[in-house]
Structures are given as structure tokens and as C-alpha cells.
Amino acid sequence: MKKISLIITMALLVLLTVSAAAQEPVEIEFWHAMGGYNGEVVNDLVERFNESQDEVHVKSQNTGSYNDTLTKTQAAxxxxxxxxxxxxxEIGTQVMVDSGIIIPIEDLGRDVVGDNTFDWGKFLxxxxxxxxxxxxxxxxxxxSSTPLLFxxxxxxxxxxLDPNDPPQTFAEMVEYAEALTIRDEDGSIERYGFTLGIVGWFVEQMAANQDAQLVNNNNGRDGRATESYLDQEAVVRxxxxxxxxVDQxxxxxPGRGWDGANQAFLSGRSAMIIESTASVGRFTNGLEEMDDQLGTAFLPRPEGVDRGGVxxxxxxxxxIADHPQEELEAAWKFLSFLSEEEQQVDWFEKTGYFPVTKAAVEKEMNTQFFSESPNHLTAFLQLLLSKKAVSTQGAxxxxxxxxxxxVEEAVEKTLQGDMTPQEAMEEASARVDRSLEQYNSLYQ
Amino acid sequence: MQKQDFKTHKSVPYLLIMPSMLILSLFLYWPTIQSLILSLYRNAPFGSIKIYVGMQNYFTLFSDPAYLASLIRSALFVFITIFGGLIVSLMLALLVNKKLYGIKVYRTIFFIPYAISPTVAGSLWVFLLNPVAGHVNYILELLFNVQVPWLTSGVFAFTAVIIASIWKNMGFNIIFFLAGLQSIPDSVYEAAEIDGASSFQILKDITIPLLSPTTFYLIIMNIIFTVFQTFGIIDIMTQGGPADATNMVIYKLYRDMFINFRPGLAAAQSVILLGLVLLVTFFHFKFGSKGIHYQ
Incomplete structure (x- = not known):
């Protein structure tokens, strides 16, 4: 009798361990480039997902900057x-499409996982x-973010100047910046009217804002781009x-990158700046500390040019495609979790990056979020009022x-006075053409 | 007694150097061979496509004015950094060679920059030279009412990177100069003083010639340091800019590899650099003991 009960217990134990093993969650890896505070928000989202169910466990890892993450993915x-x-x-999109290692998420969701409930039209x-x-x-x-005039x-x-009448055109930018610049009696400048970090992104955006494309073949959307439009009017202007x-x-x-310009604006050394919409929260708080008030406006454009957008x-x-079916399913689960309204709202309110789904925007409207922080509304309207065209679709x-x-080098050459804007952009354009030719020749 | 017969134990020396050979091959020789091979190909990002192109990467490099310019720029940079660095270090070494109370504290202070990482050193200089909130411009403004565009103008950025590199490597040079100075016997100085030599004559005719082995060694080490180790400082301070003014060979290599996704071209550059370092090392071995005053 004793023997039998022992055997039964043993059998039960074995069964239990086996079923426990079967319930062991599928582990997947998630690499991201969000450091500091934004990194913590990402980790919170991952943790929330891991706690919400016990089939999938996501391991998130910060892999440095955007560029580092791309490089590390290549090595991995x-x-x-x-x-x-x-x-x-965003600028790694074409290289990822060409990489041959990814699976488009629409294929992943529809075909690999067979998820028929996911609404593909939910994104802005x-x-x-x-x-x-x-x-x-x-x-x-x-x-997701776009640039904005702060x-x-x-x-x-x-x-x-009327604080509710920000500059809208290039000519007004000059006029306003002139008025806002303060010089002391020695002639050295105490406050600049405007500042802008040398970042290629702004140049791309300014071209789109004039409804101009960056490269040929409809911004590289209809076929591989072979020719740069950097030397054309929109960019050169x-x-x-x-x-x-700068000369005036x-x-x-402030040189290349974001930090110098940010510091200048936050310390009151500059009265205007163009920066990412993800900075709305930080700038609002930063100016509040100086007892100042933040205003925002759409990007300026040349007079008489139709508005494209951002x-x-x-x-x-x-x-990444090369994983077993169950891990791909797990990856899909996590991806669709992130696109749910609750996570989107949370992400937006904590980081300032746009919520990317319509439901999340509606939710924010209903909770009066936009009427309480009008600068977020400017950011949104600028995006939503952008012309639907290849120029604003992005190259x-x-x-x-x-x-x-x-592009950044060309801007530096211009600002240093080595070349005129036209010369610098022509040189840049020729270099881009060569770079495109070399890249395209790999995929022929 | 067992007889020590080396003829029957021919394999012993090989066995003994095995561990270090293994490590060297794994971490030095194998990657070197890999770079050599890689430099003969053109690769697509993610390695999905690989095209054999022979020496084309090298031809591309040497017909690219930007690469030739970066070679010349690097040579100029290395020359100024070493020349300036060694003079400053020698002067400081002479000062901390004095037998003063608490001199060890000073020696340590001068050595600290060498111990911190290039990234930290670069960040410190960026803070100091910041056009908006930097201390250097603040002081210049107070004293002379000038604002120097340190990192946004080519000439100044080049100067700034040189200053930072000299400062960073100073500790290493001072330590070696100090050791060199202390190995010069006091009797030589005493004799010179008795003969009525001035302190400048002593420096010119005794100290500097007797330090020449140290100086030579430091020149070689500094060449290698400045070519490779300035990467961190440049990456933090200027990222090769403005308009390529601080784009040295090592930084261009990094950019081609990790930003422009041209592993073949980057590998070719690393092979060229390897060649240059071999040349310097050869020069060191060949002439290291000639024309230099050893006691």
C-alpha cells in the first residue's frame, strides 16, 4: 500500500514538473536605444507586459545610441x-528593408501569427x-516626433513683440530674431534671437515644409533613389x-548636435529654437523655472511658398525573422501590446513622443489633455495639418x-565661410549621388 | 639525477610560449588577417551581399581627396601634439623633480589626466569650452572681452583637440621624463656648476642630451598614442567637425565602418594604418640605439 502511494506521488510530481516546464514563458529579446529617463519608461512598459501574462517574457536591453543599436544589430x-x-x-528604414533579416510586421501579424483582430488602420x-x-x-x-518652433x-x-504672434516666414524669423537679440554696451551678445543645432534632420524637415523632396524617384518611394535634390532651391534657401x-x-x-542649442534656450541665451516635439515637456518646465512662459509655433517657411509639412x-x-515560430508569436504579442491605447497614452504623457494611434489621441482629447497643455496641441496640429504628399512621407x-x-558638414562649411550655401549644397549633393550609386550597385 | 638535455626537449620552448601565442593569435593575428581579407571586398550592410573587388578599396581611398586630406591633417596633428606635449611635459617634469615638501602630491596631480578615460577627458573639455556656459570663454570674456568659437570654427576646434590630447597624455610623459631625470647622476651637475655653467646651459648641454633615450622612446610611444587614442576625445568633442577640421584617419575609419556601413573601405584604412605603425616600429628598432646619447 505504502509503495503504491509512493509511486503515485512520484508520478504526480513528475507530471507537475513536466506541466510546469510546459508553462515556462517564451523568452524574447528587445533591444532599444532609449537611455536615461525614457529608458526607464520603456522598462516600465516591458515590466507591465511581463506581469500582464505568463506566456511571454520580454528581456529589454539598452544598446546605446540609435546608431550603436543599428551597428550592434548588424554584428549580432x-x-x-x-x-x-x-x-x-527612421533613417535606418531603407537599410532594414534591404537587410534581408527582417519580417515586415504586417506579414508577421497577418500571415505568421494569423492575428485577424489587429486593426491595421489604427495608426495616425x-x-x-x-x-x-x-x-x-x-x-x-x-x-515619434517632429520638429517645432519654440x-x-x-x-x-x-x-x-506680441507673444501670440510668432514668426511664420523666413523674413519674419530674421525680423523677430533681430528684435530679440540683446547686445551689451561693448557689443558682445547677451541674448541671441534664435539658435539651431547643426543636425541634418532639420534640413530634411525644412525641405518637406516647402513641399520639396530630398531625393528623386518620389523621395525614393517609387524606386531606389539615385539623385539628390540637396542643391535645389528649397534646401539652399x-x-x-x-x-x-548667424553672420548677422x-x-x-552651438555646433553639431542637440545639447548646445538646448542649453542656450533653457538658460535664456537664446529666445527661439527649433527642436523636437518630444522636448515640449522639458522646455515647459525649464522655462517655468526661470518664470518664463513657453510658446510654440509651426516651422517657418519662405514667403509665398505653399506649406508642405513635417x-x-x-x-x-x-x-527579426530568423527565430522559431513560437518566439515570433511572442514578439508579435509584445508589439501589439505596445500599440494598445493604454500604453500609448502612458508613453506620450511620460516621454512627450506622440501617441501613434488614433484611439490614444481621442482619449487625450476626451481627458482635456490638449486644452491643458496647448503646446502639445501645436505639435499635433502641425503633424495632422501636413500635406499628404511624398515630401512629407519622408525620403x-x-x-x-x-x-x-x-549635410551637416555642408552646413558647417557654409557657416565657417568656406563656401557659399549654393556651392556647399552642390558639393554635398554630388557626394550623396556617389554614395547612392555605390549603395545601389550592391543590390543590382 | 635526471640530466638536463635540451636537445631531446626541443618542443619545450614552444610549449612554453604556447599560451601567449594562442592569445596573440586569437586577439591580434586572426583579426589582422580578417581585416586584410575584408579590405578586398565590398559588403552590403548586414553582410548579406559580398563582392570581391581586389585592390579597389585602396584605389578608392588614395583617389579620395578627403582621405588624403585626413592623412595630412593627422600628420600635422601628431607632429604638433608630440612636439608641444613633450616640451610642456619636460618643463613640468623639471619642476616636479625638485625636492620640495609635498612634491609627491603634485606629481600625482599631474599624472591624473592620464588615468582618466578619453571619454571623460573629452566631456570635461567640452564643458570648459562650451560657447554658452563654458568657463574658458567666461574668463576670456572677463579679461579680454572676447568670445572664442572653440568647437564651431575649424582652426579653434583643431587647436582645442590638440590641447586636450596634450593634457591627456602629459602624465605618461612626465613620469618617464622624471625617471630619466632621476637617473642622471648629481655628479655631472656638480661638475658643471663648478665650471660655472648657467642653468640654461645645464639644461641645453646636459639634461636634454642625457634624456635623449627617454625622449626617443616617448616620441615613438606618443606617435602610436596620438594616432589611435585621440579617437575618444575627438568623438566626444567634435565628431570630426566642424567641416572635417578634426577628422583624423582613425575617426574617418570609424565613420566608414559604423556610420557609412562600408566595412571593406574601413578595413582597407585599418590595413594602411597597420602599415604605418609597422614603419614606425621598424624605425624604432633600427635606429632606437643609434645617434642617441646613452651614458
Whole structure:
């Protein structure tokens, strides 16, 4: 009798362990480029997902900057240890499409997993348009932002400008910046009217804002881009404005990157700045600390030019194909979790990146979020009022990271006075053409 | 007694160097061979496409004015950094060679920059030279009422990177100069003083010639340091800009590899760099003991 009960217990134990093993969650890896505070928000989202169910466990890892993440993904793919989901910046889109290692999320959701309940129309059109390649959504929109003109309302009042009448055209930018610049008795500048970090992104956006394309073949959307439009009027006009304002001493050149310009605006050394919409929260708080009030406006454009609009920037999440079926299913579960309303609202309110789904925007409308923070509304309206065209859909360029560097160098050459804007952009354009030719020749 | 017969134990020396050979091959020789091979190909990002192109990457490089310019720029940078660095270090070494109370504290202070990472060093200089909130411009403004565009103008950015590199490597040079100075016997100085030599003559005719082995060694080490180790400082301070003014060979290599996704071209650049370092090392071995005053 005793023996039998022992055997039964043993058998039960074995059964239990086996079934426990069967319930062991599927583990997937998620690489992202969100550091600092935004990184914590990402980790919170991952944790919330892990706690919400016990079939999938997501391991998130910060892999450095956007560029580092792309490089590390390349290395990982070649050594056979690729993650399941990876966050890639918008300008890495073409290279990911060409990589041959990804599975478009529309294929993942529809065909691999067979999820028929997912609403593919739930994303904001300007957002999904960017990541839509060959008629298919290739990656899950995640952190999205556009540039916006920020200004210090108190600085406007101080010099007699109407704080509710921000500059709208290039000519007005010069006029306003002139008025906002303060020089001391020695002639050295205490406050600049405007500042802008040398970042290629702004040049791309300024072209789109004039409804101009960056490269041929409909911004690389109809076929591989082979020719750059950097030397055309839209871009050159903006670089000319940039140089003119810096030369006149009404605009601070803080050098390459974001930090210098940010510091200048937050410390009151500059009265206006163009920066990412993801900075609305930070700038609002920063100016409040100085007892100043933040204003926002759409990007300026040259007089008499029709308004194009802004291109969505930021990054999206890509699924890597070479994994077993159950891990792909797990990856899909996590991706669709992130696109749910609750997570989107949370992400937006904590980081300032746009919510990318219509439901989340509606929710924010209903909770009066926009009437309480009008600067977020400016950011939204600028995006939603953008013309639906290839110019604002954004360019697809295989060597986009390199193109950005070439543009930044050209701006530096102009500002240093080595070349005129036209010359610098012609040189840049020729370099981009060569870069495109080399890249395209690999895929022939 | 067992007889020690080396003829029958021919394999022993090989066995003994095995561990270090293994490590060297794994971490040095194998990657070197890999770069050599890689430099003969053109690769698509993610390695999905690989096209054999022979020496084309090298031809591309040497017909690219930007690469030739970066070679010349790097040579100029290395020359100024080493020349300036060694003079400053020698002067400081002479000062901290004095037998003063608490001199060890000073020696440590001068050595600290060498111990911190290039990233931290670069960030410190960015803070100091920041056009908006930097201390250097603040002081210049107070004293001379000038604002220097440190990192946004080519000439100044080049100067700034040189200053940062000299500062960073100073500690290493001072330590070696100090050791060199202390190995010069006091009797030589005493004799010179008795003969009535001035302190400048002592420096010119005794200290500097007797330090020449140290100086030579430092020049070689500094060449290698400045070519490779400035990467971190440049990456943090200027990212090769503005308009390529600080784009040295090592930084261009990094950009081609990790931003422009041209592994073949980057590998070719690393092979060229390897060649240059081999040349310097050869020069070191060949002439290291000639024309230099050893006691």
C-alpha cells in the first residue's frame, strides 16, 4: 500500500514538473536605444507586459545610441545572436528593408501569427505612411516626433513683440530674431534671437515644409533613389537663411548636435529654437523655472511658398525573422501590446513622443489633455495639418546616416565661410549621388 | 639525477610560449588577417551581399581627396601634439623633480589626466569650452572681452583637440621624463656648476642630451598614442567637425565602418594604418640605439 502511494506521488510530481516546464514563458529579446529617463519608461512598459501574462517574457536591453543599436544589430545578425525586436531610427528604414533579416510586421501579424483582430488602420496616417514601404507596414511605429518652433514668450514681451504672434516666414524669423537679440554696451551678445543645432534632420524637415523632396524617384518611394535634390532651391534657401542669421549675430551657432542649442534656450541665451516635439515637456518646465512662459509655433517657411509639412521622426520597432515560430508569436504579442491605447497614452504623457494611434489621441482629447497643455496641441496640429504628399512621407535612402553627416558638414562649411550655401549644397549633393550609386550597385 | 638535455626537449620552448601565442593569435593575428581579407571586398550592410573587388578599396581611398586630406591633417596633428606635449611635459617634469615638501602630491596631480578615460577627458573639455556656459570663454570674456568659437570654427576646434590630447597624455610623459631625470647622476651637475655653467646651459648641454633615450622612446610611444587614442576625445568633442577640421584617419575609419556601413573601405584604412605603425616600429628598432646619447 505504502509503495503504491509512493509511486503515485512520484508520478504526480513528475507530471507537475513536466506541466510546469510546459508553462515556462517564451523568452524574447528587445533591444532599444532609449537611455536615461525614457529608458526607464520603456522598462516600465516591458515590466507591465511581463506581469500582464505568463506566456511571454520580454528581456529589454539598452544598446546605446540609435546608431550603436543599428551597428550592434548588424554584428549580432552576423554572429547568429540577433534579438527578436529592435528599435531602429527612421533613417535606418531603407537599410532594414534591404537587410534581408527582417519580417515586415504586417506579414508577421497577418500571415505568421494569423492575428485577424489587429486593426491595421489604427495608426495616425502621417506616422504609418512613413513606415509603409511597398504598400506594407514594415515596422511598428514607436517613438515619434517632429520638429517645432519654440519661443520664450517673456522675451517677446520684453522687446515689445506680441507673444501670440510668432514668426511664420523666413523674413519674419530674421525680423523677430533681430528684435530679440540683446547686445551689451561693448557689443558682445547677451541674448541671441534664435539658435539651431547643426543636425541634418532639420534640413530634411525644412525641405518637406516647402513641399520639396530630398531625393528623386518620389523621395525614393517609387524606386531606389539615385539623385539628390540637396542643391535645389528649397534646401539652399534654408541654408542661406541659416548663414545670414548667424553672420548677422542674431542666431547662435552651438555646433553639431542637440545639447548646445538646448542649453542656450533653457538658460535664456537664446529666445527661439527649433527642436523636437518630444522636448515640449522639458522646455515647459525649464522655462517655468526661470518664470518664463513657453510658446510654440509651426516651422517657418519662405514667403509665398505653399506649406508642405513635417515628416515623422524618431524610431520604430522591427521584428527579426530568423527565430522559431513560437518566439515570433511572442514578439508579435509584445508589439501589439505596445500599440494598445493604454500604453500609448502612458508613453506620450511620460516621454512627450506622440501617441501613434488614433484611439490614444481621442482619449487625450476626451481627458482635456490638449486644452491643458496647448503646446502639445501645436505639435499635433502641425503633424495632422501636413500635406499628404511624398515630401512629407519622408525620403527612403539606403545610406541615410551618411547623407545626414554630409549635410551637416555642408552646413558647417557654409557657416565657417568656406563656401557659399549654393556651392556647399552642390558639393554635398554630388557626394550623396556617389554614395547612392555605390549603395545601389550592391543590390543590382 | 635526471640530466638536463635540451636537445631531446626541443618542443619545450614552444610549449612554453604556447599560451601567449594562442592569445596573440586569437586577439591580434586572426583579426589582422580578417581585416586584410575584408579590405578586398565590398559588403552590403548586414553582410548579406559580398563582392570581391581586389585592390579597389585602396584605389578608392588614395583617389579620395578627403582621405588624403585626413592623412595630412593627422600628420600635422601628431607632429604638433608630440612636439608641444613633450616640451610642456619636460618643463613640468623639471619642476616636479625638485625636492620640495609635498612634491609627491603634485606629481600625482599631474599624472591624473592620464588615468582618466578619453571619454571623460573629452566631456570635461567640452564643458570648459562650451560657447554658452563654458568657463574658458567666461574668463576670456572677463579679461579680454572676447568670445572664442572653440568647437564651431575649424582652426579653434583643431587647436582645442590638440590641447586636450596634450593634457591627456602629459602624465605618461612626465613620469618617464622624471625617471630619466632621476637617473642622471648629481655628479655631472656638480661638475658643471663648478665650471660655472648657467642653468640654461645645464639644461641645453646636459639634461636634454642625457634624456635623449627617454625622449626617443616617448616620441615613438606618443606617435602610436596620438594616432589611435585621440579617437575618444575627438568623438566626444567634435565628431570630426566642424567641416572635417578634426577628422583624423582613425575617426574617418570609424565613420566608414559604423556610420557609412562600408566595412571593406574601413578595413582597407585599418590595413594602411597597420602599415604605418609597422614603419614606425621598424624605425624604432633600427635606429632606437643609434645617434642617441646613452651614458
Amino acid at each position: 545578425v552576423q554572429s547568429g545572436s540577433a534579438p527578436h525586436i529592435v528599435q531602429i531610427y 496616417t502621417p506616422v504609418s505612411n512613413y513606415y509603409n514601404v511597398d504598400g506594407k507596414l514594415h515596422s511598428m511605429p514607436f517613438n 519661443y520664450n514668450k517673456d522675451a517677446f514681451r520684453e522687446v515689445g 534654408f541654408i542661406e537663411l541659416w548663414k545670414e542669421m 549675430g542674431i542666431m547662435l551657432n 515628416i515623422i521622426g524618431g524610431a520604430s520597432l522591427w521584428a 527612403l535612402i539606403g545610406t541615410f546616416p551618411e547623407v545626414r553627416q554630409i
